[in-house]
Amino acid sequence: MSPIPFIACTLTCLLTLQVQAAEPGKLVFCYEDQDSWPWVMLDDKGLNQVLFDHVQQALKLKIERQPMPWKRCLDGLARGQYDGAFAAAFKAERQVMGHYPYRADGSLDNGKRLHSASYSLYRLRGSQADWDGKAFSGVRGRVASLSGFSIIDLLKAHGLDVEETSRDPLALLRMLHGHRFETAAMQTLRADQLLASHPDLGQDIEKRPVPLEQKDYYLMLSNRLVDERPALAQAIWDEIARQRESADYQARLRQVLADTPHGN
Numbered sequence: 001m002s003p004i005p006f007i008a009c010t011l012t013c014l015l016t017l018q019v020q021a022a023e024p025g026k027l028v029f030c031y032e033d034q035d036s037w038p039w040v041m042l043d044d045k046g047l048n049q050v051l052f053d054h055v056q057q058a059l060k061l062k063i064e065r066q067p068m069p070w071k072r073c074l075d076g077l078a079r080g081q082y083d084g085a086f087a088a089a090f091k092a093e094r095q096v097m098g099h100y101p102y103r104a105d106g107s108l109d110n111g112k113r114l115h116s117a118s119y120s121l122y123r124l125r126g127s128q129a130d131w132d133g134k135a136f137s138g139v140r141g142r143v144a145s146l147s148g149f150s151i152i153d154l155l156k157a158h159g160l161d162v163e164e165t166s167r168d169p170l171a172l173l174r175m176l177h178g179h180r181f182e183t184a185a186m187q188t189l190r191a192d193q194l195l196a197s198h199p200d201l202g203q204d205i206e207k208r209p210v211p212l213e214q215k216d217y218y219l220m221l222s223n224r225l226v227d228e229r230p231a232l233a234q235a236i237w238d239e240i241a242r243q244r245e246s247a248d249y250q251a252r253l254r255q256v257l258a259d260t261p262h263g264n
Helices: 003-022 047-059 070-079 092-096 151-157 169-177 188-197 223-228 230-244 247-258
Strands: 026-032 062-068 084-089 115-124 143-146 162-165 183-187 205-207 213-221
Touching: 026 070, 047 062, 047 084, 047 230, 047 247, 062 070, 070 084, 115 169, 115 188, 143 151, 143 169, 151 162, 151 183, 151 213, 162 169, 169 183, 169 188, 169 205, 183 188, 188 205, 213 230, 223 230
Parallel strands: 026 062, 026 084, 143 162, 143 183
Antiparallel strands: 084 213, 115 183, 115 205, 115 213
């Protein structure tokens, strides 16, 4: 056997070890390349990203955050290409892609969430579509929602026809405004912020007062990370919970939400 392949392999392995030794605490988390105000922002200044800044400082880690399409993010998590993916609502089928934080009894630990957010029903003014907290009424045609969002499960469970659009919430509101749909189910804070910043949309679209659902959002960690470094995985989730309730983060959260523009 020629020594050249062996030497090349040896050099490659040595370089890999050097990189790992140089950055033993570096992790790569992916997130969706769409603003989800105020939690995840492309300028890397969303509240989840602020929370990760506190976590990495406390644990002396380096967390690299990479935006990309959400499907690619989850696929990469499943392959072990990324150490974590955020912010993910719980869906049973995602459990094969990576790990949510769980309690000792195997139940989902919502104390380790990144944040909670509600969904609301938005409708064209004049529409009779409504939600009373238990049932829908007056819904005509399809209900629009962003592709892959967990709220779709609730809509379908109530027998509604759902149109999954792109992952762009502003584009969805424009379609609603253009009468392509009469109703849409959207994350409340983001939709309210967009309606307030686009008065032309807010004039014709209104939010129903009863939230559709409140959901918790998590950092999912890769199967590889949890299997190979379970103590680190648990430390990250524990630190998320601790930092989320810290005085510094809570002050930042109150400041941001106090400045939240309210739509109709």
